[in-house]
Amino acid sequence: MAVAELGVVVLDCPDPRALAGFYAGVLGGTIDTEFEDSGWITLKLPGGQALAFQAAPGFVPPRWPSPDHSQQFHLDLDVRDLDAAEKAVLELGARPLDTEDRARSFRVYADPAGHPFCLCAG
Structure with a gap:
């Protein structure tokens, strides 16, 4: 029996609105800005899935490919x-x-x- 189910994948970034717009262009869906004041935007994808984008001051993107740094996930x-x-x-x-x-x-x-x-x- 599973302990949990996946809610949403969240990407830290410097500009949540801009990154949500990029992924809306790639994947389709609807951008939900209900929590934009708190630095959070959700992209509701066709089929019921979602991606979220969270403001991260000082965000440093992963370096790929790099033998010294993991890409974390993709x-x-x-x-x-x-x-x-x-x-x-x-x-x-x-x-x-x-x-x-x-x-x-x-x-x-x-x-x-x-x-x-x-x-x-x-």
């Missing part, structure tokens, strides 16, 4: 067309981290706050 986002999805996330403000091997089934990017994420052929 999001794997399934896409139908890697090339089209890559073009879209770059237009939204992502930057490539590891996209050189075009034969692989995934490519690695950083969101505008520096969190790594992968686009995965699904």
